[in-house]
Amino acid sequence: MILYEKLSAQLPAWRERVKKLVKENGDKVIDQVTIGQVYGGMRDIKSLVTDISFVDPATGIKFRGMAIPEVLEKLPKPDGAAIPYVGGLFYLLLIGEIPTKAQAEEVEAEWAKRSAIPAHVFAMLRSMPKDTHPMVLFSQAVLALQSGSKFAKAYHDGVKKDLYWESTLEDALDLTAKLPTIAAFIYQLKYGDGKEPKFDPKLDYGTNFARMLGVKDEKGYAELSRLYFILHSDHESGNVSAHATHLAASALSDAYYAFSAGLNGLAGPLHGLANQECLGWLIDVRDKFGGVPPREDLYKFAWDTLNGGKVIPGYGHAVLRVTDPRFTAQLEFAKARFPEDTLIRLAELVYDVVPAVLKEQGKAKNPAPNVDAISGTLQYYYGVREFDFYTVLFGVGRALGVMPNLVWARALGQPIERPKSLSTAMLEELAKK
Ligand code: CMX
Numbered sequence: 001m002i003l004y005e006k007l008s009a010q011l012p013a014w015r016e017r018v019k020k021l022v023k024e025n026g027d028k029v030i031d032q033v034t035i036g037q038v039y040g041g042m043r044d045i046k047s048l049v050t051d052i053s054f055v056d057p058a059t060g061i062k063f064r065g066m067a068i069p070e071v072l073e074k075l076p077k078p079d080g081a082a083i084p085y086v087g088g089l090f091y092l093l094l095i096g097e098i099p100t101k102a103q104a105e106e107v108e109a110e111w112a113k114r115s116a117i118p119a120h121v122f123a124m125l126r127s128m129p130k131d132t133h134p135m136v137l138f139s140q141a142v143l144a145l146q147s148g149s150k151f152a153k154a155y156h157d158g159v160k161k162d163l164y165w166e167s168t169l170e171d172a173l174d175l176t177a178k179l180p181t182i183a184a185f186i187y188q189l190k191y192g193d194g195k196e197p198k199f200d201p202k203l204d205y206g207t208n209f210a211r212m213l214g215v216k217d218e219k220g221y222a223e224l225s226r227l228y229f230i231l232h233s234d235h236e237s238g239n240v241s242a243h244a245t246h247l248a249a250s251a252l253s254d255a256y257y258a259f260s261a262g263l264n265g266l267a268g269p270l271h272g273l274a275n276q277e278c279l280g281w282l283i284d285v286r287d288k289f290g291g292v293p294p295r296e297d298l299y300k301f302a303w304d305t306l307n308g309g310k311v312i313p314g315y316g317h318a319v320l321r322v323t324d325p326r327f328t329a330q331l332e333f334a335k336a337r338f339p340e341d342t343l344i345r346l347a348e349l350v351y352d353v354v355p356a357v358l359k360e361q362g363k364a365k366n367p368a369p370n371v372d373a374i375s376g377t378l379q380y381y382y383g384v385r386e387f388d389f390y391t392v393l394f395g396v397g398r399a400l401g402v403m404p405n406l407v408w409a410r411a412l413g414q415p416i417e418r419p420k421s422l423s424t425a426m427l428e429e430l431a432k433k
Helices: 002-025 035-039 068-074 086-095 101-113 119-127 134-148 150-156 161-191 205-213 218-231 240-250 255-266 274-289 295-307 325-337 342-361 372-381 387-411 424-432
Strands: 053-056 060-063
Touching: 002 086, 002 101, 002 161, 002 387, 035 424, 060 068, 060 086, 060 325, 068 218, 068 325, 086 101, 086 205, 086 218, 086 387, 101 161, 119 134, 119 161, 134 161, 134 255, 134 387, 150 161, 161 205, 161 255, 161 387, 205 218, 218 325, 218 372, 218 387, 240 255, 240 387, 255 387, 274 295, 274 342, 274 372, 274 387, 295 342, 325 342, 325 372, 342 372, 372 387
Parallel strands: none
Antiparallel strands: 053 060
16 A cells, blocks of 8 residues: 555664764753743643644644645546545645656545445444434544454564554555545434435545435535645644644554544534634624625624624634635535635625724734634535534644654554643742742
């Protein structure tokens, strides 16, 4: 398999490089930690390592050193499509190079081979109460797949440490192969006919997802699915879903245990749930004004939100200090396809008005939109209007980033995480010094 060959060829040099860095510089100080950071969610403490993506506050996410427009331009695309193969993105994140079309298609073929869902997973999902949240179902389904973990079996059979990555790669491919079908089944179970969808090996990852979801404009939604999964894949290692996955896996829990942990963090309103709040806010504006309001009315509505003690969803970011390039990519996608859609016109007006309002208020460090400001709007356009499902979509995408990270963590022998705790009294003592 191409991924296996390309990875194993890189490993000796990488292991040497990391060993040398730590041996010769292990005691060099790279950051200072303040009491504010310890009590403030460990914000910005330089304490994680990944070579897969980096969030530059001034330009946004880079995948393997490449900005979003470059990635979207260079990755190979299915015939006649504008948005690249998801398999090509997975190859890029894992291997660090833009794949050829044949290489991207090889990843897609691997996924097709591994896409079957064990019957007990469907049965377990069916057995849950009807009102179970889609994210609960999604996380449970991932855990239910754990019985097939090749890493867990290899570990039990006594595999050597430097080969951990091989069975982890198997798990990473198996898991990412099954997620679109599981997500589509959850959709059908909650909102559709309840039938079990089947991955078609002749179709790519995005088209499969569009077909299994049963949206009307399959071609358009396949393009959006590819874009959405690519954009939501990786955002460094410190965000909650990526870090929770990494942390659980650091105890040598396998990919299924680890990704389920990541999904449980993604389900929180400060992380993956934000996109539905943004769409809700736009719909409130549309309904209040019966469409796209004049600029002044939107300006007042935004101030009313702030004066009501609420945040304007979709704006601001913990790290970024400019417009999120993932927002821009989605806005361009929509403007190229359905520029007259009311919610898209509204999203554009909000983009014009809200940064100015936030600047006037003077609190948000970044008054620009983030990825969530528009992602729900695009789903809504294609008829996927069940808000609770949006975080599941995010989860399918996030797996494409955290799984390559897990394979590399195993390959480089990253250890169990164990930061140190202090008491408030100890911090008070330290503060006096
Ligand atoms: N509307 C109103 N106030 C905002 C704001 C917004 N969109 N963004 C930031 N602020 C406020 C903060 O609430 C904070 O106020 P207090 O000092 O009263 O607590 C102040 O500005 C400073 O915040 P910050 O340092 O700029 O932002 P944080 O790093 O603390 O928080 C974020 C980042 C995303 C949680 C915040 O901007 C926010 O709540 N945005 C709206 C919700 C949202 O879009 N979430 C999706 C995030 C997507 C992602 O993380 O990828």
